[in-house]
Amino acid sequence: MKLLRTTLAALCMSSSLAATAATPQPAVxxxxxxxxxxxxxxxxxxxxxxxxxxxxxxxxxxxxxxxxxxxxxxxxxxxxxxxxxxxxxxxxxxxxxxxxxxxxxxxxxxxxxxxxxxxxxxxxxxxxxxxxxxxxxxxxxxxxxxxxDSVLLHTRKQPIRSMADFAGLRLRTANPVQSRLIALFGGQPQAMPINPVPAALARGLLDGAAVPWDVVTSVKLQERVKYHTEMAEGMPKLMHxxxxxxxxxxxxxxxxxxxxxxxxxxxxxxxxxxxxxxxxTGVVETGRQRARERNNEIHFLAAEEQQRWMDAARSLDGDWVSEVESKGYANGAGLLREACQLVTKYSGQAAR
CATH class of the missing domain: 3.40.190.170 (Bacterial extracellular solute-binding protein, family 7)
Structure with a gap:
């Protein structure tokens, strides 16, 4: 009898395992x-x-x-x-x-x-x-x-406090809009991905870079520059x-x-x-902290000077409208207006 019970238990377990094996498992x-x-x-x-x-x-x-x-x-x-x-x-x-x-x-x-x-x-x-x-x-x-976080300006030998300070500076840029702005202000844009930038600064091939704080800490850019220029408190950011x-x-x-x-x-x-x-939030404060640990200088642009930059940069809006329309989109000005309206909707403050 004991042998029979043992045999039956084994058969039940075997059947259970077979049923489990036969059940298809969800694919990963x-x-x-x-x-x-x-x-x-x-x-x-x-x-x-x-x-x-x-x-x-x-x-x-x-x-x-x-x-x-x-x-x-x-x-x-x-x-x-x-x-x-x-x-x-x-x-x-x-x-x-x-x-x-x-x-x-x-x-x-x-x-x-x-x-x-x-x-x-x-x-x-x-x-x-x-x-x-x-x-x-x-x-x-x-x-x-x-x-x-906002792009700001990081330089090796001199801070940027005015538009005149851009003259002749070779500054790394990430996209065509940044390149146009740096050229408009009198600098020499150098378009390149971020990874080669620290070495280019160390070799003197760049005078600075336009990058956000996040990128600064990721590639330790604070070790290759001395000065950091942010926009005036409470005013629109330079660019993103x-x-x-x-x-x-x-x-x-x-x-x-x-x-x-x-x-x-x-x-x-x-x-x-x-x-x-x-x-x-945290990205910006971390970047500033890393710069201060190196005894780097962080400058905030004067509001009056930033307004001059903003007035000069408005010409790039027209360039954007022309480019968009050249790609087959109708009413580039209307598209830009819609983008600005959406920014205003979510920020509660007027874009530009």
Missing amino acids: VTLKVHHFMPHDSVTQREFLQPWADKISRESAGRIRFHFFPAMQLGGKPSQLVDQVRDGTADIVWALPGYTSGRFPLTSAFELPFMNRSAEASSQAMWDFLQAHGQKEYQGIQLLATHLT AALVVAMNKARYDSLPDDLRQIIDANSGRALSARAGRLWD
């Missing part, structure tokens, strides 16, 4: 995330990684993320949008402005003195590109759009770099409905606002 999706900043940068440590972790938890581990920072999948930062479009990466964090002329609508939010708050303008950019950005981001599912979190559209569409819903619930305008808020 692993998404490759590619970007150009170091693994310990604010971008990955405080923005992308927490976002990915939250999605993984909510999907019960069915969505996983494999990060490739610092261009580990190859290519250049300017190729990231193409890489997500062709499937080299599933998701990228990219700066479209690295590719001159291909993302004119996105560049509206990089115009000088357009923004006061990255949090507000990141939401404005999301709404604007959802309405008008289909052509620029064909084959791509936008997950977030955001601005960095516009970035996107983008996913290959075919890869997104291939996901089961419930997984797409989890990604959607953690993306969009809310994620854009969260990114902007991150760059508005």
